[in-house]
Amino acid sequence: MNLHPVVIAFFDEPTNTFSYIVKDPESEACAVVDSVMEIDYASGRTDLSGADKIIEYIRDNGWRLEWIIETHVHADHLSAAPYIQEKLGGKLGIGDQITLVQETFAKVFNEGTDFARDGSQFDRLFADGDTYTIGSMTAFALHTPGHTPACMTHVIGDASFVGDTLFMPDGGTARADFPGGDAKTLYRSIGRVLSLPDDMRLFMCHDYLPNGRPAAWETTVGDERAANIHVREGIGEQEFVSMRQARDATLGMPKLILPSLQVNMRAGHLPPPEDNGQVFLKVPLNTLS
Numbered sequence: 001m002n003l004h005p006v007v008i009a010f011f012d013e014p015t016n017t018f019s020y021i022v023k024d025p026e027s028e029a030c031a032v033v034d035s036v037m038e039i040d041y042a043s044g045r046t047d048l049s050g051a052d053k054i055i056e057y058i059r060d061n062g063w064r065l066e067w068i069i070e071t072h073v074h075a076d077h078l079s080a081a082p083y084i085q086e087k088l089g090g091k092l093g094i095g096d097q098i099t100l101v102q103e104t105f106a107k108v109f110n111e112g113t114d115f116a117r118d119g120s121q122f123d124r125l126f127a128d129g130d131t132y133t134i135g136s137m138t139a140f141a142l143h144t145p146g147h148t149p150a151c152m153t154h155v156i157g158d159a160s161f162v163g164d165t166l167f168m169p170d171g172g173t174a175r176a177d178f179p180g181g182d183a184k185t186l187y188r189s190i191g192r193v194l195s196l197p198d199d200m201r202l203f204m205c206h207d208y209l210p211n212g213r214p215a216a217w218e219t220t221v222g223d224e225r226a227a228n229i230h231v232r233e234g235i236g237e238q239e240f241v242s243m244r245q246a247r248d249a250t251l252g253m254p255k256l257i258l259p260s261l262q263v264n265m266r267a268g269h270l271p272p273p274e275d276n277g278q279v280f281l282k283v284p285l286n287t288l289s
């Protein structure tokens with residue numbers, strides 16, 4: 001907790017997603033957490049201008065990118081990780097349960113044997129408690145499943161990147177009804193995050209501007225414990241699970257779930273082009289509900 005990394009947030013408005021640069025205060029080393037490649041699904045056009053801003057920021061400051069971290073396989077936006085890696089280098093990491101997500105969605109998209117389900121598209125698969133370094137900083141990965149099986153919270157000094165385990169106190173928590181998701185598991189994972197020190201800074205992956213307030217991305221363990229509308233102190237597991245399940249039953253699929261999963265289960269790479277050189281994404285009919 002004596003370590004206080006520099007954190008810079010970037011907000012992708014169309015998907016309400018935050019990407020972060022987290023930098024070692026003692027060196028030029030940094031990491032990028034949860035980058036975004038935009039897509040206009042109607043026209044099939046992708047846009048990397050948001051990722052370019054992150055790349056520019058790192059270049060302009062003369063920083064060195066060591067890691068590109070995905071907190072999980074996102075279902076609501078496409079990752080720009082391979083693009084950033086191509087421009088700046090760095091190793092790409094995700095939770096080792098990615099293999100479960102790949103198994104599940106390889107079936108949904110009827111992938112052939114050329115789609116590896118062993119996570120080998122990534123440079124590093126983190127198991128619970130694994131550590132890695134960003135310059136002089138030691139980071140550790142905390143397995144926090146429930147939203148998806150592969151969700152990890154990355155703890156770097158006094159800064160934790162919680163992915164979709166938690167939202168800001170007035171936003172509550174992420175849904176737990178995707179394949180492999182589970183509300184009880186999510187509650188227990190949130191318990192792990194909220195057992196970190198009270199003044200631990202927590203950085204959100206999403207904010208949906210509840211009650212029309214401006215976007216917010218940073219809170220603390222203490223504030224979440226005191227005020228989170230879904231999991232503040234005093235809300236028990238059963239109460240949370242009933243609330244989460246009732247709420248999830250009312251939610252439609254995220255707008256970009258089909259393109260997101262096809263790309264993100266490949267570590268952000270597009271599917272291979274067909275024989276005319278064109279890349280396609282599939283829309284499986286009547287599969288997700």
Ligand SMILES: [Fe+2]
Pocket residue numbers: 072073074075076147164
């Ligand atoms: Fe997510």
